[in-house]
Structures are given as C-alpha cells and as structure tokens.
Amino acid sequence: MLGLLFFAASLTPSLIPRGPDVQGVLGGLVTAIGYLIGQIVAFFWRAADLPQLSGRKAQGLTGLIAVPLVVFFLWVLGSSLTWQNDIRQKMGLEPAEALGLVSILVTALVTFLSVYLLGWLVAGLFRLIRSRLGRVMPARRANVLGFVAVVLILFVVTRDGIVDVVVRGLDESYETAQALFENAPPAPVAPQMTGSAASLIDWSAIGKPGRDFITSGPTAEDISAFTGRSARDPIRVYVGRANGDTPHARAELALAELKRQGAFDRDVLIVASPTGTGWMDPGSHDPVEYMHDGNIATVAAQYSYLQSPLALILETNTGLEQATALQDVIHGYWKTLPKDSRPRLYVHGLSLGAWSSMHATNLFRLLDDPIDGAFWAGPPFPSAFWNYVQNQRAQGSTWVLPVIGDSTLVRYASHVSDASAAGAAWGPMRIVFLQYSSDPVVFYDPRSLWRAPPWMRDPPAPDMSAHLMFMPVVTQFQLALDMALSFGAPPGFGHAYYAQDYIGPWVQVTAPEGWTGADTVRLKRHCDMGFQHGCANRQR
Template sequence: MTALTVVLATVVSLAPSLLPREPSVQGALTGVTIVLALIARRLVLILRRHLTGRTPRPGSRELRLPVAVVGASAVLVAAATAHHRQNRLREAMSVPALDGRYWLDSLTVAVVVVGVSLALPRLARVLGRRRDAATAVAVVLGIGVATVSASSGEAVDTVSSPTTLSAGLSGGSGSAVAWKDLGREGQRFVSLPSEGSPIRIYVPLAAAPDPSARAGLAVDELRRAGAFRRAHLVVTVPTGSGWVDAAAVRGFEAQWGEDVALVAQQYSDRPSWATFVLDRRAAANEARTLVAALRAHLSTLPEQQRPALHVYGQSLGASGASAVFDGTDPEPCALFLAGPPAGVRTTHATVLANVSDPVVWWRPSLLWSPPELSHARADAPSPPWIPVVTFVHTTVDLLTSLAAAPGHGHRYGEDQARCTPAPG
C-alpha cells in the first residue's frame, strides 16, 4: 500500500498545470504531495485500528513485483504526458523546451523534500521532543512553499534616484510623502521612465492610519500636483503587495499623454497571493474610500473642468476596482480590469484576462466545479479540469504567476489600458 500511495501522489503531482514550471517547483510539489499522502495513509490506518481493534497485515510478497512494475509504468506514463504538456505550454509562450536535465533536477528536489520531511519526526524523538501531526504537516508545507516561492518571479521596475523626480510625483519636490516613505512599490511606480511631465501620486500604507486618512492625503497630493486640471484621472488600484503594473502605467500615459494623472493607494504590503487568499476585502474598502473622496472633490469643481474619472485594477486590484461600481454599471472606459479574480464580473468594463492566468481560475469552488472562462483569451492550451487536483495545481501556479512570459499567466501588456469596453 505504501508503494501505491507514493505512485498515486506522484501521478497527481504531474497533472496538467496552467503555466510552465521550473524543476524546483515541480520537485517541491511532488515531494510535498508524497509526504502528505503518506501522512494521510498513516492517519487512516490509525483510525482503522482504533475502530476495529485490528492491525492491518502486510501485503503479499508475491504481489510486490507486479505492483512495482505497474506503479513504475504509471509514473513513466504520467511523466511522459507531463513532458508533452509542458512543451506545448512552452511553445505557446515562446519558452525553451524541456530536456532530460529538467526531470533529473525535479527528482532530486522531490527526494530531498521527502527525505527531510520523513527525517524530522525521528530527529524529534532523538532529541527527546514530540511533534504532533499538525506540526509535521506545517513543516512539510513550509518546505514546499519556501521552495516554490524562491522560484517565483517578481516584476522588476527600475527605481531611479529621488533627485530626478519632478513636482508631479509623490516623493518629489513639495510632496507630503517623502521618497523614503513610499516603500519599494511606491518608488517603482513614481520613477518609471516617461516622456513629458507625468503626474503619479502614490499613498503608501504607512502614510496614514486608515483608508479615509490615506484618501484625504491622496486628494491633497493630486491637488498640489495639478492633477485636477488634466482631462483624465486614473485610479490605479494596486495588487495585494502594493504593486502597480508598469505596462498599465505606460499604456495610460501613451493613450492620453499630458492629459492624464494617475493615483494609487496601498492597502496591503504582504505578498499579493497572501493578500489574495487571506484578505480580499481590503482592496474593495480602500478603492471605494479613495473614489468616494475623489468624487466628493470633483463635485466642487465646475462641471466643464472636471477630469474624466477612470478606475483600473489588476489581480486583487481588479476586485477592488470593480467594487467601486457595485450596484451600478460604469460608463464606457470608466473601468479597466486586468487578470480579474474568478467571480469578478462587471458589465461595460474593459476586461483583459489570459486563460493561462491562475488568478482568473482560482476560487474555492474550483475544488468541485470547472472554471468559467468565457471572458478569457486563449493565449495557451487550457488544461482539463480535474476535481480537487486542478485546485491544487492552480494554487501552486498562483505563487509563480508573475514568472510567466510577457502576455501570459498574470503578466499583461500595455493593451490592458486600451479603451475596449465589453458589450453589456
């Protein structure tokens, strides 16, 4: 039974994914899946013994060889299928194809994860300390997540010297937010290369104690920078980490040039996937508060002098952006959504979503029902939905969604800022 458990876990770990995987990610997933399967099997045996009072007898020795042959064959078939599937994804995303080294590296990582995880309880007994099952599971998951996270990509934007910043940028001359207080994501946002005189206001999480105070600061910064004299004002709702996609910034500024100002207000500084899973409501609350403050200020201006208000969001930011229009339909080109999380639906919005984007797939109901992808563009082959298994693989893909090639996964281009409203 142990061999069958390992085989089944390995086959599950090789099921189709949305994105190409690094060998460290595949190996960590395989290793963690095997360990968790062995833990589950052990718990089932303990429960069975407790209920029946009998200890299961070991399997027949005569069956060991046939079981080993069948198991090895199943793993080889699963690996060959995974190899083919990965290369189809890589071809669609212009990524180099796999070679034999990939599977050797994956196997090495899997063996290390399994070996370390199984050695921990024995080490604990040697040291005279005891660990319960929950702690063992936490350690296993920690090893896997740490390995996967170490392989995940982050968007890298150039951060220039604060001495180059103009008065139209937070952290620049006259700004109420100092350069050092903007944080990494704020510094990236305001210092992106641009032609002309950009206006980009960024209010970091630590700038004020609550959303209302941060929104008030944002309005003051926009007024100081002269943003309300421009024809277009774009609220860019950040992702969970506070990141604003440089491609979207370039897209809006290419579309409207000197007639646009952008403002972003941070609501979290945790990794995007962690905020996405643990605290989705923060984005909606922050976006509503900022837009309400902006609308209140715009109402004090002569109607012919009010800039057009647009709201943009990517990932969890898309969830926050769409919440601004709860119960109402936005005007054409008033709402831009890129990579919206599953379940986010707003009519008359400009929506850009990749079928290979795990954010577009992931929701708890993915455990028992297939995703709804009618709004997504087919940028790569879409894997078949498998109950439970697809949910697990999509969750892993969330951790590496920004490591995809441009135009795939959770990486979108300047076209996310184009005004192409969907029919209502």
C-alpha cells in the same frame, strides 16, 4: 500505492511549466500526502474492526491494483517531457532537452523522507504522551487526551513559527522602506509634479514604488513625437503609506494634491490601486497617457510595504480600506462638479490592486452618479465581485473568457482578445477584466482539492495543455505551485501582464477621441521597442 499514484499524477501538466527540481519537490510532497491518506484510511478501517484480507487474497488484490498503476506511471513518465515542452512552446520558451528524471527522483525522495521524518517525529511525540498518560488513566482516555495534546502542541509551535517569520518579514520590509526614505533621490524640480517643493506630499516619505511612478512615464514631448499632435504632461499623484496616519488621511491628501495640480480640469481621471509593495505597472499606465494626449491624471495611495503574498495574508483589510477611502473621497468630490466640465472617472488595479479596487467600487454609492468605467487586470481568485461576475457567464462561454449578458456593461480581455468583439455596443459604464488563461493567481480554485476547477471542464485555451488531467489533492498542489511560478512566466502568460495586452482594453474602457485600430497597432509596436519600463524611454 496511493502515494505512487499521486507522484505519477504530479507529472501531468498544469498551467505553468515546471523544471526537474520543482517537479521533484511537488512529486515528493504529494507522495507523502498520498501515503498519509492511505495510513489514515487504514487506521480508521482497523479501528472500525472491518474485515482485512491476508495471504493470497491480499497479494492478488495488491497485484490487481499494482498493474494499472505501473502502466499509468510508465505512461506519464514517457509523456511528461512532451507535455512540459508543449506548454513551454506555447509560452515562447525553448523546449527542454531532457526530463531530468534523476534530478526529479532524487529531489522527490529527499522531500518525501523529510516529510516522512516529520510525521514520524509527530507520531513519536503522540506515543510518548500516550504512554505517560496511560500510567494514570485507561488506554482509551490516554489515546484521546494524547491526540488532543499533540494537536495543541503543533498549533502553538506552528503559530509561533509563523508569527516569527511574519515579524521578521515586517521588520525587514519596514527597515528597507525607512532606508529608502533616508536615502531618497532629489525631489522633482518642476513645481507641478508630486513631491516637488510646491507639492503637498512629502517626497522623502513616498517610498521607491511611488517615486518611480511619479518620475517615469511619457512626457508631453514623448507623446507629441508619437501622435504628431500637441500634448500635455500627464499628472501622476501618489501618496505613500508614511505620508498619512490613516487611509482617510492619505485619501484627503491625495485629493488636495489633485486639486493643486489641476487634475479635475483634465479629460480623464483614473483612481488606481497599487499592488502589495505599492508598485504601479508602467505597462498599464504609460499607454493610456499616450491615448489621451497626456490630458489625463492618475492617483494612487499605498497601503503596504510587503510583497504581495505577505500583504495578501496580513494586510488584506488594509488594502481594502485604503482603496475604499480613496474612491470615497475622490468620487465624493468629483460628483459635486458640473457634469459637462469634469473629467471622466475610471478605476483600475492589477492583481491585489484589482481586488482592492473592486471591493472599493461600491455600486450602491455609485447609483446616483456612476463612474465611467473600470479596468481590472489579473483579479485574484478570492475577489468576491469577480467571482460573482464570472458565475453570470452566458451558457456556452468559457470560464477563462466568459461572455456576460449582452456585453454592454462587462467584457473580458486576454492575450488573444482585446474586449472589442461583442454583440452590442457599450452602455454608459464600461468594465473590462484582463485575465490570462494561464494565470493561476486568477484561476486557482481551493475546491480543486476534491473537484475539477470549472475551466478544466472547458476545452483548453490556446496557451493551455490539451493534456490537463484532474486528480484530487494533486491538482490542488499543482495549482498552488503554479501560483508561485506564475510571476516569473514570460510576458503575456501566467501573472506577467504587459503593455501590449493593456492597450486594447484601455481603448475599450476609455474610448479615446479619434483613436483608430491603426493607432493601436502603432502604440503596441512603440511599447515593444525594448524600453525597460512601460512605453517611455526616459524619466520625466
């Protein structure tokens, strides 16, 4: 009955809409977990020799529990399609015509039986080991040692299995990266560009994400056509992981290339941290180059070839070390320049890039000569600095869009807010977090295993369901599944950040000279003209 309760609860909505097959897997998994929890409780109940009901009393108690369970099950079953379509409509998706109950039940049953079979095999292994040990020792000792032996066996098998998968993933990633290096397209001809014959950075070792960043984005002609003013070609410097043996070496190479291209003579300098694969979101970087008439330089250094989930697990420290080294080196040189002639310095990152950039932004290092601001989008839930700021929110403000102090230092943006509304003017440093209220990468909470996340205790945000319901264990797995689905959400929802929502925060953080609200509207329209990447319609 606990398993069925968990299955019914899994039909309630969470942050991202689910299709029948995904819902079936979730339902079968939590049903198996509920069943396992019930078995564990029953085991300890019997082991403690506590009283047990039998006969009519047991049947009566079962019926007493079963009736509300059946009512709850029928209620969520009848409401689930409405709930899922409510979220889909909020995200601009076409509503589903049917719940797909048969698909849900079949998939859930297969998932449950698979997990049950796995548990049965583990229990059988325990019984086998216990029986062998029972031949040479007392039963109680055989039970304890049998349990310990099974745990150790499972640990070794799981560990080796995980290592094998990771090694294969690493091999494939590095093979892919090396193939990209060997088949790199021709290097840029323009000597001022990164990777050209005049550049200090080897084009063949940069890797595809870096090459895409360097060769894309608006040109001076693109920017002038939009603004009607004279413009410059933006500077983009990118150091691939293979361009240096250590984080510090890559950071020093980036600094040397910035100097070569004259980046410190520009008005704005952005130190960016890429995602796990090294990707730089054009929807973020293109708009800010339009805002500043191309009089801007952006620098980034790659720390991994792996997809973000794998990089998060295996190369977290590598990302933090690379971001720290890059900020240390760039800021260390920047603060030696005359204050009246150096560029304004900002830091930026998306997702894992936001995490590493926040970690690298050491406030103690900045005390003597602080940067001008920071813009972090989609900060992952483990980020220490983000968690610290979140917990300073003013009373009455929501977890998904909090107010911090008088908003002179930190503001928040989302798809419904551009961080412009505040009770006081900006101070000397400007920090903006962009986070969608439907983004589980930001709002996943490991403690939802036993308690409701903070945002679930607030009134639901515009893109959240009004029928969110907390259930221990089940909510944890719903949010974990949401994270996997969030990368495929429509632009502006989940973890799919896009250009229109970067524009307002960049205006707030970098304060482009002479920029107006009408300019923001025009740029949003320009970036929504169907360009495949960012806000530029051609390569540089």
